[in-house]
Structures are given as C-alpha cells and as structure tokens.
Amino acid sequence: MPNWNELLQGKDExxxxxxxxxxxxRAKVLSDSRHRIFYAVKSNSDLRVLKTLMPFVDGFEVASRGEIEKIRMMSRDIPIIFGGPVKTQEDLKYALEKGVTSFNVESLFELDELQTLSVEKDCHLSIQLRINLADIESDATLKMAGVTQFGLPEEDFIQAVELIQSSNHMQLSGFHFHxxxxxxxVSHHVSYVEAACDFVKQHQKLLPPEPVINIGGGFGIDYQQEKTFDMAHFMNLTEDSSVLTLEIGRWLTGPIGYYAAGVYDIKEMHGQNFVLLNxxxxxxxxxxxxxxxHPFLVVKRQQKRSRRKTLQQVKAVIAGKLCTPNDVFGPEYYFEDxxxxxxxxxxxxGAYGREISHLEFLSHAKPKILYI
Known part of the structure; x- marks a missing residue:
C-alpha cells in the first residue's frame, strides 16, 4: 500500500x-496461459495503462472508433477485435482503414455493411457471430445473456451464416459469447465455457478446424470482501478445454486503481450526516x-483551516460538489473517525471508474492521474 500522505501531499481535489x-x-498471471488474452479497453482506456499491458496480451478488444484510435497510437499492427451491438457504416469503415480485420458481429445490418466494405477495400475479414446463450447459471452482478439486447437473434443465425458463406471476403472463424x-x-464460469464449447461442436461443420471460441470476460471483483475472481483456478480447470479467447478488463485493472478526494465539509441535515468531498x-x-x-480508507491529515468538523463512529452519506442530490457515493458509509x-x-x-463518469457535468476540472 502506498504512503498516501507522502504521495498526496498538498492534494485534495x-x-x-x-x-x-x-x-x-496481474498481467503476468495471464501471460503463461494457453488461451488467447485480449484486454477489454472499455474497462480502462488510459494510454499508460494500455502501454503497460501491451507486452502481456495477444491484443485488444474495442467497442468504438475512439478505442481503435488509442490502440493504433501505440501499435499499427497489434490485433484488435471490434465488438459492440451498434456499429455504423462509419465505424466499420474507420476500423478497416486502421487495419482491423476481426469482428464480433451481432447484426445482419452489420454483416451487410462489412460485405460491401470488404469488397470495396478488397480485404479479408474474420467474423465471430455473437451468440446469446439462454439459461446460463450465474451469480454475476450483471446478466449479459438471455433476455438482453446482445447477440444475434436465433431467427437471423442461418441467414448470417449464409451471407458469410456467400462472400469471398468474409470467413466465419468462430463464435463470440459473453x-x-x-x-x-469459478464453477459457474467453467460451466458457461462448457456450454459455449458444446455450441461450437454442434455447429462444427460451419467452422474451420480450429475455430475461435471467444467467451468474452466477466471475471469479477467482490468489492465488499476485496477479493477477485480466482483466475489461476479457472485457468487450471480449463487447461484441457479447447483454446479460448478471453476479453479481460475489470479483473486486470480494477484492483490497481484508486480514487482520492479531500473532505471539504461535514454536515448534519435533518438527522442525516453528510461528508462532502472536493x-x-x-x-x-x-x-x-x-x-x-465501495471499499475505502480514510487518510488522516493535519488540519489546514481554522474551522474543523469531525464525525466518529457514525454513518454518513458521502457526497460530492455537484449541484444535484444525486451526487452521492451509494448508501451510507460507516466512519470510525x-x-x-x-x-x-x-x-x-481502476475499472469502470473514470471511463463511465460524467466528466463534463458543470465543467468542473477533470481528475488528474498519478502513476506509481
């Protein structure tokens, strides 16, 4: 754990x-795996983070033109998988111009565009159709399969395969699952992998001898217990499976990031305690x-203002500096002191922190980043 007082001396915003x-x-844990490891850029797209990961991964999974641009700023040829449920003609055109040839496809409209563009540019594309498996047992925080908007509808599957087979520029290289x-x-994740592999076997005649079995990511963090998914155990249990493609984000970057802010004020309003952050x-x-x-710690610092407020052994809502009552960090937090x-x-x-936040709201200063 860093020496926070030394590292953040003079900083409170x-x-x-x-x-x-x-x-x-964390990346080294994955680098010896027989599976193909792609980093899911949506988790944390900071360039220093991406550059740190690049030597340890087989490539990057992206979901936007902006993410493609960041990867190509680092490397002109490292593999990229382009995913996401809505890829417009301009998105796909940009991807092809940047040398992206691997796509997780979940729409016939997307296939139509790829067919046209691949002919125009005379390039060959690797297509993985995204399959939405039903009845996947899961205790995960978010459900990404079943009754969701993701994946190719069952009634479109055969038409998608026929469209790819009729093309001289596209190959069905495998399937994408998430x-x-x-x-x-871990056992639920292994069962999910088995279901994905069974689906691939059922459709083996449509695929090349060593098909892509992209199981996406979803490897989690227990924020309350401050533990991460047992990746070593999962890798051991899937050692004898087919070679998988994994798109890992949160598991890699979540534990390596911190968000720090100084306590500006403490208030008691109509029986409710509030801790206001800068x-x-x-x-x-x-x-x-x-x-x-969310897991947190308090770093005690010398009072620098003449006025001082304190709370001890009580619960309080942590709030920010926005002009809305919605600027609160979840439920009440217990404070010893x-x-x-x-x-x-x-x-x-470190994952889904800065990337999913409303950085433009009120035009406040964006958070700086310290690298250690």
Whole structure:
C-alpha cells in the first residue's frame, strides 16, 4: 500500500492513482496461459495503462472508433477485435482503414455493411457471430445473456451464416459469447465455457478446424470482501478445454486503481450526516451506478483551516460538489473517525471508474492521474 500522505501531499481535489507495477504483476498471471488474452479497453482506456499491458496480451478488444484510435497510437499492427451491438457504416469503415480485420458481429445490418466494405477495400475479414446463450447459471452482478439486447437473434443465425458463406471476403472463424459481468463463481464460469464449447461442436461443420471460441470476460471483483475472481483456478480447470479467447478488463485493472478526494465539509441535515468531498461522482460514478458501499480508507491529515468538523463512529452519506442530490457515493458509509481536510481513498477504482463518469457535468476540472 502506498504512503498516501507522502504521495498526496498538498492534494485534495479528486484524482486517480494507477499502480502500474501492480498491473504488470496481474498481467503476468495471464501471460503463461494457453488461451488467447485480449484486454477489454472499455474497462480502462488510459494510454499508460494500455502501454503497460501491451507486452502481456495477444491484443485488444474495442467497442468504438475512439478505442481503435488509442490502440493504433501505440501499435499499427497489434490485433484488435471490434465488438459492440451498434456499429455504423462509419465505424466499420474507420476500423478497416486502421487495419482491423476481426469482428464480433451481432447484426445482419452489420454483416451487410462489412460485405460491401470488404469488397470495396478488397480485404479479408474474420467474423465471430455473437451468440446469446439462454439459461446460463450465474451469480454475476450483471446478466449479459438471455433476455438482453446482445447477440444475434436465433431467427437471423442461418441467414448470417449464409451471407458469410456467400462472400469471398468474409470467413466465419468462430463464435463470440459473453454471458455475465462481474462473476465471482469459478464453477459457474467453467460451466458457461462448457456450454459455449458444446455450441461450437454442434455447429462444427460451419467452422474451420480450429475455430475461435471467444467467451468474452466477466471475471469479477467482490468489492465488499476485496477479493477477485480466482483466475489461476479457472485457468487450471480449463487447461484441457479447447483454446479460448478471453476479453479481460475489470479483473486486470480494477484492483490497481484508486480514487482520492479531500473532505471539504461535514454536515448534519435533518438527522442525516453528510461528508462532502472536493470531487464527486462526476469523477467516480461507479459506486453510485451500482449503489453499493465501495471499499475505502480514510487518510488522516493535519488540519489546514481554522474551522474543523469531525464525525466518529457514525454513518454518513458521502457526497460530492455537484449541484444535484444525486451526487452521492451509494448508501451510507460507516466512519470510525473522519474530519475535514482528511482524505477518502476509494480502492478498486481502476475499472469502470473514470471511463463511465460524467466528466463534463458543470465543467468542473477533470481528475488528474498519478502513476506509481
């Protein structure tokens, strides 16, 4: 754990800290795997983070032109998989111009565009059709399969296969599955892999000898217990399976990031305690989005203002500096001892933190980033 007082001396406005050494250590756990490891850029698209991961991964999974641009700023040829449910003609055209040839496809409209563009540019594309498997057992926080908007509808599947087979520029290289997000149950994930492999076997005659079996990601973090999915156990249990493609995001970057902000004020309003930060959910929206008590620590600091307020052994709502009552970090948090000018540091803020936040709201300053 860093020496927070030394690292954040003189700082009280909200900022992120990314531990790049810890990131390398997590990435090394994956680098010896027989499976193909792609980093899901949506988790954390910071360029220093991407550059740190590049030597350890087989490529990057992206879902926008902006994410493609960031990867191509680092490398002109590292493999990219382009996913996402709505890819417009301009999105696909940009991807092809940037050398992207692998696509997770979940729409006949997308296939129509790829067929036209691949002929125009005379390029050959690897297509993985996204399959929405039903009845996947999961305790994951978010369900990504079943009754969701993701994947190719069953009635479109045969038409999609026929369209690819009729093309001289597209090959059905395999299938893409992504059934859960933030799963902690290894056995459920292994069962899901088995279901995906069974689907591939059922349609083997449509595929090349060594098809792509892209199971997406979904490897989770238990934010309350501060544990991560047991990746080593999962890798061991899937050692004898077909070679998988994994798109890993949260598991890699979540634990290596922190969001810190100084305590500006403490209030008691109509029986409710509030701790107001010089920052807020516009920097770090994740605890509000999931409405959970995010793991945190309090760093005691010397009072620098003449006025001082404190709370001890009580619960309080953590709030930010936005002009809305919605700028709160989930439910009440218990504080053993906190005072104005102390720091609150939220742990596990390296994934879906800055990236999903409302950084433009009120035109406040964007959070700075410290790298350690």
């Amino acid at each position: 909200g900022l992120y800290i990314y531990d790049l050494t810890a990131l390398k250590e 059934a859960m997000s933030n799963n902690m149950n 920052g807020g959910t516009y920097h770090f929206r994740f605890p509000k989005a999931w409405f959970h008590e 906190i005072a104005t000018d102390d720091l609150i540091i939220f742990k596990f803020a």
